[in-house]
Structure formats: structure tokens, C-alpha cells
Amino acid sequence: METFNRAAAGLNFTAIDFETANQSRASVCAVGAVRVRDGAIVDEYHSLVSPPPGLDEFHKGNTRVHGLTKADVSEAPSWDQLYPTLLRFIDGDLLVGHNARFDVSVLLNATGAYDLAWPELNTLCTLQLSRAALHVPSYSLPWVANHLELGNFNHHDPLADARMAAQVFLALAQMKSTTSAVQLADSLTVPVVPTFVDEAEAIASELDSSPDPLIATGFIDQAVCFTGALKIMIRDEARRLVVEHGGLAQSNVNKKTTILVTGDFDERTFRPGANFSAKLQKAFDLVDAGQPLEIITEEDFISRLSLSEEALRSRISQAGVSRRKLPDWVLTQAEVGPTGDYWEWFNTSLAHPEGRANGGEKCIWCDASVSRSAHWVHRDRHVCSVHCNERFKRAASRAWDRMGLRRPAE
Ligand SMILES: [Zn+2]
Secondary structure, three states: OHHHHHHHHOOOEEEEEEEEOOOOOOOEEEEEEEEEEOOEEEEEEEEEOEOOOOOOOOOHHHHHHHOOOHHHHOOOOEHHHHHHHHHHHHOOOOEEEOOHHHHHHHHHHHHHHOOOOOOOOEEEEHHHHHHHHOOOOOOOHHHHHHHOOOOOOOOOOHHHHHHHHHHHHHHHHHHOOOOOHHHHHHHOOOOOEEOOOOOHHHHHHHOOOOOOOOOOOOOOOOEEEEEOOOOOOOHHHHHHHHHHOOOEEEOOOOOOOOEEEEOOOOOOOOOOOOOOOHHHHHHHHHHHOOOOOEEEEHHHHHHHHOOOHHHHHHHHHHHOOOOOOOOHHHHHOOOOOOOOOHHHHHHHHHOOOOOOOOOOOEOOOOOOEOOOOOOHHHHHHOOOOHHHHHHHHHHHHHHHHHHOOOOOOO
16 A cells, blocks of 8 residues: 555654544544654644534533534534545545544544545554553653653644644654654554454454553453542442453552542643642652553543444444345345436445334344434444444445446546
8 A cells, every 4th residue: 555655664644633522423523634744744734623413512521622612613614525625635644643543433433424435544543652652640642742842732622632643653753763654653563553444353353352551441450549529420330340341449549550540630631730639649659650550531431441332333243244245135226327316326226125224123234233313324224333334335336346337436
């Protein structure tokens, strides 16, 4: 892939950051990106985004983090309008993000919400690179930036975050004396992850639930302590979840503690120089003394608890029928060929013969249940998620190509 040659040849990549309106990964409301060539930022891209209809309510927790409201994005372009421009900006580059799993998830889910084709890009995560290279009390962007002496920035402004992720990447490259993006990934044994893998088995292996110290999922062998008032969970419940996920719940910070969850700070306020409690200060001292202890927010704790919903769906598909045969109707319905409107033919060909799903029908790709609240495009096709929809569409396109059905140039 040409992409990869560019990332292997030098410090060339595009750093990206998204903000969302609510808990849905499709609810993109802002994007920032910077292009890096030979170790220098050479171009920038930034836009507010009007989230997809039905996913456009701003949750107050999200607004607290990025400061954006519905009124701010009312004039902004929608994702389907922006997507081609952003793809041209990325131009096949290696995509870099701090917690890239989140950014890639937003990219794919927002794109899937408009039934557009997913991009095939390689991605690399500066959060994972930082975990592998540094010893700091928190691996969130403000702490990593502070540790690397990269100056202040307006955390959760997507362009500022993309710029900082790029700077972190370049600082780590300098620290490891590496001269290419791929070399940096190799030197820290952090994987370059593709946005799309056609083989269900390959995806499933990536989503293995076994704990990964770089990705940081679950609590197996972790000693977890809580401090401050949790806002989302009750502390007893949180402690029970730790034990259920293989960890040890502690009452006090000590030399065995590996994770301290702070309820007093959120993603935005937990940063170097804040006013910390005695319990947190003790944790900082232990990190200074070399203890592998990470301080995380309640939101981090929750995201660490479980695999994302789409990951769970993929695991369901792995456990059951991992790869579906294309249903016959996709071929018979397509046989007339795209005579009139291409998209009408496309949608008609993929539509389930029993009509729109009402909820509870089986996904034609993975057998999971199709939700009544799913996107109407998914309900028309009886697919459970953007993931199954993407695989279904790709398999159909390949079959139509074999049948010699012409498609318009994309
Ligand atoms: Zn499915």
C-alpha cells in the first residue's frame, strides 16, 4: 500500500481528533487534523460538524468536555458533506490519534451512519506509544504533553488535540531516535492497526478480551483504588465491577496499587497543576518512586470495563457463523442492473425481501438481533450494525462485479 511506504520512508502521517455530541460514536460534532511531512506540521484541517439526524442531541457531559452545543453546529456541514474533503486531506496517510481506537470508531460510525464506504487506512495510537515509552501518573494528553515539555494547549479543541498528538508522536520519535513512523511503532512494539480488515477472524483476534497493557482493557491482576465522589457510579458497585473483571478492589493507596480512579476530576479538569487531594498526592509520590500506578478518571474506568458494543457484536459473529454467504436475493434483485438511478438500484438490491425490520429479526450477516431503533437503512437490509452493513455491502459489490454489473466510477 502506498500509504505505508510514505509512513515507512519518514516521519509522515496525519494526526486526527474528533469530538462527539453524545455517547453515540456516530455523533461527530467537530474534527481537527494536521498533516506531518518529514517531522513538521505542514497543513491543518478543522471543522465543526452537524451530527447525523437522530444522533444530534448534545449530552451535557460531552458539552462540559468540549464546550460545544447544538447552537454551535447548527450552521456546520454534515458528515456526508465533509467526508470526501477530509479523505482528500488524509490522502491515504497513516492516521495517528491519542486513543486512536476512539477516533477510528467515530470515523467509521459517522461514515456508516450515512451508508458511505469506509476508508481503508492504517492507524497508530500515541496513547499506546506513550504507555510503552514513558512513566507518568496519567497517559491522557495533558499529562503526556507536560511530561514531554510540549507546552500548554486547549485540550478538547480537536485541532489543538490533533496538533498535540502530532507533537507527542514527533517527541517520542526523537526520544527513540527513529526516523520513520513505522520504525517508531516497531521500536515500541505498538501495532499499526488497519481501519478495515475483511477477514472476520483477523478482527476477532484484535478484539480478544485478554488484557493488553498498551490498550488497557479489563482489570485482571490490577489493584484498583477509588478516591473522591464518583458521579456516574456508586462506589460499592464500581468495586464489585473491578472484582468481577478480575481485579482487586483496595480501600487505600499502597505500594500494590496499580490503578487509582479519581471521581473529583473529569477528562478536562484532570491535568498537571490542578489542586489534588492528599490521596492523589500520595499516588503521585508513588509514581515518582517508580511504582507502575496509573491515575484515571471515572470515564476512563467505564471505557476500560468492557469492550465496546460493536466489538461485542463482532465477537458474537466470531462465536457463531463468522462469515455469511451473501443472500440470494442480493443477486436476483440486482440482476436488472443499474438502469436508472444508481443509488435506488443499490438500495433495492440490498433490501431484505421481507421488508423493513421491526426489531428482533436476525442480522443477515451475524445472526445478532436487529434493533427496532437501528438506522432505517440497516432495518431495510436486516443488518445489526455499521460493521455488518459494511461487510454486507462489500460482499455484494464483489458479487456484482463478478456478475459484470457495471458500477459508476467512484
Ligand atoms: Zn450483524
